[in-house]
Amino acid sequence: MNAADPPFVSHLQSLLPAACFRAPTPGYFEEPRGRFHGVPAPVLAPATTEEVAALIRACNSARVGVVPYGGGTGLVGGQIQPDGPAPVVLSLERMRAIRRPADPRENVLVVEAGMILADVQAEAERVGRLFPLSLASEGSTRIGGNLSTNAGGLNVLRYGNARDLCLGIEAVLPDGTVFNGLTRLRKDNTGYDLRNLLIGAEGTLGIITAAALKLFLQPANRMTALFVVDSPAAALDLLALARDVAGEAISAFELIGRTGFDFLTEHFPDLRQPFARPPQWAVLTELGLSGGGDAQAALEALFEQAAEAGLVSDGVVAHSQAQSAALWALRETIPAANKRIGSIASHDISLPLSAIPDFIETCSTALAALAPFRINCFGHLGDGNLHYNLFPPQGQSRDAYDNIRKQATKIVHDHVHAMAGSFSAEHGVGRMKTGDLETYGDPGKLFAMRAIKAALDPNGIMNPGAMLAQGH
Amino acid sequence: MNAADPPFVSHLQSLLPAACFRAPTPGYFEEPRGRFHGVPAPVLAPATTEEVAALIRACNSARVGVVPYGGGTGLVGGQIQPDGPAPVVLSLERMRAIRRPADPRENVLVVEAGMILADVQAEAERVGRLFPLSLASEGSTRIGGNLSTNAGGLNVLRYGNARDLCLGIEAVLPDGTVFNGLTRLRKDNTGYDLRNLLIGAEGTLGIITAAALKLFLQPANRMTALFVVDSPAAALDLLALARDVAGEAISAFELIGRTGFDFLTEHFPDLRQPFARPPQWAVLTELGLSGGGDAQAALEALFEQAAEAGLVSDGVVAHSQAQSAALWALRETIPAANKRIGSIASHDISLPLSAIPDFIETCSTALAALAPFRINCFGHLGDGNLHYNLFPPQGQSRDAYDNIRKQATKIVHDHVHAMAGSFSAEHGVGRMKTGDLETYGDPGKLFAMRAIKAALDPNGIMNPGAMLAQGH
Incomplete structure (x- = not known):
């Protein structure tokens, strides 16, 4: 691979309008969690598909890498090339018609x-x-x-x-x-x-x-509720019941654990929490009904049936869109609270639904043997997707845990893999998880992926080092 | 490519249990419409994934083609290799655990x-x-x-x-x-x-x-209705109204034209038709509601609103599952009626929804200039997918139209292509439509498809001649 050096940039200037060339401001070389920093590189923002094609053709001929850049919000370093010959950063910011x-x-x-x-x-x-x-x-x-x-x-x-x-x-x-x-x-x-x-x-x-x-x-009638449950298993029973009551109208089913509520109390004390004592586990669910349905009534019916069945010990059904937004604020503020505390390691995992209670139990036990982590396990339970983030005990710095970060992540991902889960449910592989893909990916899948990559990108110019580790 | 000749079959016998070798009965070499007839070939039915892998490895080493065979119901010849060196027909019939x-x-x-x-x-x-x-x-x-x-x-x-x-x-x-x-x-x-x-x-x-x-x-409450509309455009207006009334609970929205009703009258006179005169156009729709919804009431509400809006001139809402089944029988008997009459050419096309009225109008005009076809245009209107089949006038044989079949199909597919539609909505490419894929397929797509095929199947053993025409 060759670097996008000044002569190559001059060549690009002969091919593309001046407006394509952007100032390489720091934003293009940083990502939200600060884990990757890009090598200095020219930034180009073509305005048309033809300009993208001309740029890619030039890079392919010259064997210069291309790092695509959207909003820069990816969490696994897919948009940042930290080393190697300077690529062209190809921003899509001008193609928004x-x-x-x-x-x-x-x-x-x-x-x-x-x-x-x-x-x-x-x-x-x-x-x-x-x-x-x-x-x-x-x-x-x-x-x-x-x-x-x-x-x-x-x-x-x-x-x-x-x-x-x-x-x-x-x-x-x-x-x-x-x-x-x-x-x-x-x-x-x-x-x-x-x-x-x-x-x-x-x-x-x-x-x-x-x-x-x-x-x-647009679901004509939407409403939200927050239910307290005893355990992740009870949360899954509640999901099954909710489907019986509301069919496919359930648009969210989010797990929040005690640690999440505690983090909110610590760092967002003004955020009103609906329960006197933070529950061990809770589920935020939203129904969106079309036609003449009444989502609030359906959630109240669900609450009643779930309480009768012993699945739910407490709960609150929103009576207005403002109350609904206040419940959502709890869920949506958790990532900000996590950020303020500073995670040792975060994991974006998915599991078959039936494996989740066992995973939560056995993985926390295995981690406790390593260190006294605080585990904030929350997220899209209905999809089998958990954000499983590890933090130091209150008052300790995460830096003290640097030396066991990899070990902790291995414990989490080993448990996930053993239970037929995925080490990346929604964030992708990027550059952060290429090693996990090598370790946990099916060999047949990796074989086919490499064959396809080599067939479509024989020079390996497209986002070098992302998804598939280089040198293979 | 080499033929699956007796020495190769002997080799396979040394690798695989005797139960894998099936009698090559005619069914494996025929398809529903009788348009393709397979070359004589050994038929193997492995019982496990490992046996499939052993068979494929042997075929790949020997450069012998493999034609996968499921239920044999495909309509485009994907399961039948009509010529070339004998392949192995690989039936999945024993893998049904x-x-x-x-x-x-x-x-x-x-x-x-x-x-x-x-x-x-x-x-x-x-x-x-x-x-x-x-x-x-x-x-x-x-x-x-x-x-x-x-x-x-x-x-x-x-x-x-x-x-x-x-x-x-x-x-x-x-x-x-x-x-x-x-x-x-x-x-x-x-x-x-x-x-x-x-x-x-x-x-x-x-x-x-x-x-x-x-x-x-399972949608707890399902019901069906048949509505008479003036035109395909009115049918699309009805679809939009149905979505306002019933949201995403619409599970079917099928178009039936006058020709379809006439064919049923001609060949299935005992099938009771609900309207005194066969309508020019009708829509069969089904709602499936979960929770406490009442599908019949929703369809009756839709009928009323659609009549008020002038979209529907007549209709019948089923009041029982038996009535619902009787309405479905109309739609589901049309293919049998088509078969009895014998189509000159049939087309499985899709179009952007908004293009459908224009397509139906202009394509029939273009075809009428070629010959006095009877056009049975019916199918999954809600998906933009029409079965657009051409028949001779009553009393004429389709054989008389052999010489213009290709021309007629070209007219249909050209119209579809010009309107951003697809020449194969659901049946696939198989061996029947490889020429259409060459003609109408995006060159970038064909380029990528060939690169992927060559990368994963460099010897070209998998279903030779299907999807991508050979010799490319």
């Missing part, structure tokens, strides 16, 4: 990859529709990055991951070929599924430049 | 690829769940074939294609490597999406041997 306005009849919206997620949501809402992808970073994250990482978030239980929300994509392949797959069709069985191959490939097989997105009906 | 019984908590069922679709549905029903894939051929089609062709069917509007119903797969790749991707996880962002690459690849990238399938709640 609406190619085809939100259409409430077709329930489709076609946008360019650089559109901010919140703007995508707003365009759907403009015509009374919902684009359900929703993340903490939605005000800055870009849809192309969401697709390239197959982002998850808060509404996966009902609507699926980013992959499930996309009908078609346009992409530039590693040799500069444009893949025109921007279909608005719901059914199209004419060849290999390149769309899903590029979605979640983290920019290692090409650059997604535009996408046709699925829109959904 | 349940790997993991239907689990109503996880809503997952893990089965082997040879399980009959109706048996998969029954296993889900055993625990009060729904496996929504539903096709006319469900009594004989096998789930591995359904996945390999990304089958569609009657419930796509609500639940998606086969692809959307699968969490994970196990597959044998073209070199005999086993891909262990049989995950039960809802979220797993650890690498390229091989599952979706193999789903819909029609056996050209490997053999799906098992699958983890998603289960759904």
